[in-house]
Amino acid sequence: MITVKINGFEVQVENGSTILEAANKIGIKIPTFCHDPRLRPHGSCRICTVEVKGGRNLPTACTTPVYEGMEVETESDSVVEARKEILDLLLANHPLDCLTCEKAGRCTLQDLCFKYDIKETSYDGAKKEFEIDNSNPFYYSDQNKCILCGKCVYVCGQLQSTEAIGFAERGFPTHIATPFNQGLEESTCVSCGNCVSVCPVGALMPKSKEKFRYWETKSVRTTCSYCGVGCQMDLLVKDNKIVEVEPAMGPSNEGLLCVKGKFAYNFVGHPDRLKTPLIRKNGKLEEATWDEAYELIASKIKDAKENHGPNSIAGLSSARCATEENYLMQKLMRAVVGTNSVDHCARL
Amino acid sequence: MTNGITEVRKADAIFLTGSNTTENHPVIGAQIKQAIKNGTKLIVADPREIELAKYAEVFLKIKPGTSIALSNAMMNVIIGEGLHDEDFIKERTENFDEVANLVKDYTPEKVAEICGVDAEDIRKAARIYAEAERGSIVYCMGITQHHNGTENVMSLSNLALATGNLGKEGTGVNPLRGQNNVQGACDMGALPNVFPGYQPVNKPEIVEKFEKAWGVTLSKEVGLTIPEIVHGAEHGDIKVLYIMGENPMVSDPDTAHVEKGLKNTFLVVQDIFLTETAELADVVLPAASFAEKDGTFINSERRVQRIRKAVDAPGVAKSDWEILMELMNKLGYDKKYNSAEDIFEEIRTVTPQYAGITYGRIEEVGIQWPCPTEDHPGTQFLHQGKCARGAGLFMPVSFSPSGELSDEDYPLVMTTGRVLYQYHTRTMTGKTEGINEKAPESFIEIHPSLAEELGIEDGEMVKVSSRRGEIQTKAKLTDIVSEKVVFMPFHWAEGAANVLTNGSVLDKYSKIPELKVCAVKVNKIS
Numbered sequence: 001m002i003t004v005k006i007n008g009f010e011v012q013v014e015n016g017s018t019i020l021e022a023a024n025k026i027g028i029k030i031p032t033f034c035h036d037p038r039l040r041p042h043g044s045c046r047i048c049t050v051e052v053k054g055g056r057n058l059p060t061a062c063t064t065p066v067y068e069g070m071e072v073e074t075e076s077d078s079v080v081e082a083r084k085e086i087l088d089l090l091l092a093n094h095p096l097d098c099l100t101c102e103k104a105g106r107c108t109l110q111d112l113c114f115k116y117d118i119k120e121t122s123y124d125g126a127k128k129e130f131e132i133d134n135s136n137p138f139y140y141s142d143q144n145k146c147i148l149c150g151k152c153v154y155v156c157g158q159l160q161s162t163e164a165i166g167f168a169e170r171g172f173p174t175h176i177a178t179p180f181n182q183g184l185e186e187s188t189c190v191s192c193g194n195c196v197s198v199c200p201v202g203a204l205m206p207k208s209k210e211k212f213r214y215w216e217t218k219s220v221r222t223t224c225s226y227c228g229v230g231c232q233m234d235l236l237v238k239d240n241k242i243v244e245v246e247p248a249m250g251p252s253n254e255g256l257l258c259v260k261g262k263f264a265y266n267f268v269g270h271p272d273r274l275k276t277p278l279i280r281k282n283g284k285l286e287e288a289t290w291d292e293a294y295e296l297i298a299s300k301i302k303d304a305k306e307n308h309g310p311n312s313i314a315g316l317s318s319a320r321c322a323t324e325e326n327y328l329m330q331k332l333m334r335a336v337v338g339t340n341s342v343d344h345c346a347r348l
Numbered sequence: 349m350t351n352g353i354t355e356v357r358k359a360d361a362i363f364l365t366g367s368n369t370t371e372n373h374p375v376i377g378a379q380i381k382q383a384i385k386n387g388t389k390l391i392v393a394d395p396r397e398i399e400l401a402k403y404a405e406v407f408l409k410i411k412p413g414t415s416i417a418l419s420n421a422m423m424n425v426i427i428g429e430g431l432h433d434e435d436f437i438k439e440r441t442e443n444f445d446e447v448a449n450l451v452k453d454y455t456p457e458k459v460a461e462i463c464g465v466d467a468e469d470i471r472k473a474a475r476i477y478a479e480a481e482r483g484s485i486v487y488c489m490g491i492t493q494h495h496n497g498t499e500n501v502m503s504l505s506n507l508a509l510a511t512g513n514l515g516k517e518g519t520g521v522n523p524l525r526g527q528n529n530v531q532g533a534c535d536m537g538a539l540p541n542v543f544p545g546y547q548p549v550n551k552p553e554i555v556e557k558f559e560k561a562w563g564v565t566l567s568k569e570v571g572l573t574i575p576e577i578v579h580g581a582e583h584g585d586i587k588v589l590y591i592m593g594e595n596p597m598v599s600d601p602d603t604a605h606v607e608k609g610l611k612n613t614f615l616v617v618q619d620i621f622l623t624e625t626a627e628l629a630d631v632v633l634p635a636a637s638f639a640e641k642d643g644t645f646i647n648s649e650r651r652v653q654r655i656r657k658a659v660d661a662p663g664v665a666k667s668d669w670e671i672l673m674e675l676m677n678k679l680g681y682d683k684k685y686n687s688a689e690d691i692f693e694e695i696r697t698v699t700p701q702y703a704g705i706t707y708g709r710i711e712e713v714g715i716q717w718p719c720p721t722e723d724h725p726g727t728q729f730l731h732q733g734k735c736a737r738g739a740g741l742f743m744p745v746s747f748s749p750s751g752e753l754s755d756e757d758y759p760l761v762m763t764t765g766r767v768l769y770q771y772h773t774r775t776m777t778g779k780t781e782g783i784n785e786k787a788p789e790s791f792i793e794i795h796p797s798l799a800e801e802l803g804i805e806d807g808e809m810v811k812v813s814s815r816r817g818e819i820q821t822k823a824k825l826t827d828i829v830s831e832k833v834v835f836m837p838f839h840w841a842e843g844a845a846n847v848l849t850n851g852s853v854l855d856k857y858s859k860i861p862e863l864k865v866c867a868v869k870v871n872k873i874s
Contacts, residue, residue: 137782161381220658223645225638226771228525229375230647235639235658251713252353252647258374260771267779272621274634275663293631298678300614304587314577314586317538318593319527322643324691325668326536329592332672335562336681340549340571344538346530347860348599
């Protein structure tokens, strides 16, 4: 273990830890754009710059390993000055459309400009003029808002391992693109949206059906209802509607989702959902009350049981329902109806 | 799964068979790709050249239904070349000699003929798996949905036992669960032969335990499986069929037969949409979706995880558990539950594997069963130190051809599966516009040279027929299938693959239908 001092507080960390990890350990927040603990650190955004006593320049906290006796200041005057300059440069070609930008409220650039009082850029430079790539049905790419942190590229390459996107061109026109700029729809992209989930600004955004602000939503942690991986995710809810899904750091998914988990949630509030019990009358399914439905089912079960025995009744439970519900279905069949003829679609 | 999901990254070699992981379990597919980048060697055996085949050291494009022959040949090589783990076999297993004896006949040359692959590739695959410090077997429905699905699994488990790839991290025999809570439904005894916790319904002391817990007298007679229930309904033996959250009209083999059965019984369907099955019902009950209720799902690695209510259910729809409880009460069983947690508390008392799990303990991170006590951390991988049954049992299993083979009338073998963008019978994904843009309709994969022979062009509507029925679907020309093999995803009710599949051949142990093999013919629509 190595002992270092951050903002005057001592912390012990393992050899090989970075300054950022050491700071996290004692709850000192260093801002980042490009950092993600799942990725190899690449230090490209420079915003996590800190001051190390005795150092010649300001190193990036995410890539610099600690050493015994290291003393770090995370918000010293020179650090703040450097961060302000970085933000000023980022804003030089970033649209200031926070009033209408869908990312507002969950934009790291907006948050840091607020924190360091950067209202506008002091540079009079060129502006990016990329066309928005709207070709994917689930998300869009607005390269005019991209700050080139690279997180999307590395998540797609290192974690999702699809490698659909990369950096194109050099210098000012650098942007994130698919091979030969053919657009997302023509690429190998599998629409998992893992790039969208890590974008710190409004460059990669889900196409939401609802207009909402992040601060209007509540977040509910749950388990994905599609395959058996059991990905953990957060449902963002506004006015009783799911407006977005974000991956969580669950033990089996580690912050990843697939296209179904991330984007296929609109079935929940779909107008075709069943809203009342239905009973077939004269060949047609007609609306009924719960009592009528229960009465009818109970009488049919009792009839069948009396006249043909409990094995004339069977139940199919569901791999889609909760554990508790599967328990009750088999209990209903076994303890109440009196048959073991209960099965579900594990075989299908 | 014997082992945890992310453990695939700790394997030195992965033998992946009958799983199109990047499409059906995309997040595990991504982890397998991560593993390969870090040096894990991949072996793929599948009738289709799936995406992961491109990443494989060895890809065995086997004929559908020949997995046992392949496993036995790999075992033949492993034993023949002395790659088996003698200490593990001696200390931890029994019946090795019988298997060793049986596989003598399965020479790579002979099996290469059966599987339609190269003998040298079988040797290579066997060596990679057996020489790995940690070898993991990952499989899915491509292994199980056969007339000998259970024996397919046994043949894989033989490989793990022979090489000591069990009971340690990064190894194991790992079936990927296709649906969010298949594991939970099985754990809870939504099966005709077991109570919750896989406790047999015909064992007197177990029956007594549940009679005491539930305060009723119980049947000791094993019940019927889905194919038997549908068959029973067709023949008038099942008078009332209660279906919760299933859509057998699209998911089950031989749709015409299923429809006859469902129409010949008093049918109750409880679901979130008016599915193809619900349309046939006498009573339809509106249920809450996963986002509208509390509860738990158990994932493929046996992890008990929470779901939580985020929005209200539409109209007067209720959680499935509320509906079931109210019906129980109506039928004279008075037990009341106030929440899903209430039910979970009861589950713990009768399910030893769940005894130590509480909602409180899984508030942040789920726990993997078995978890016998509240101070037990849960179990990341099974069979550590000792197999659950004592000695790991080798099961000698012989290859036998599929129940329905191609012949003059139906010269092609059709196998079925899924695609990335759709899910099962599309009850949920079919309601998402972008999904339907990406995967709008049913199709059949046909090898270009077969297509040429039949005069079929890419994108053309074709007629596909089997002994069960006939459908029209779109031809997709691709050489990921072999010349005599065609593939169809089963998601769509229109141009449905399961009109064609064979519901009459069942695995003798598990009663799983042989969905992965049936004989068909493809015709141009003139």
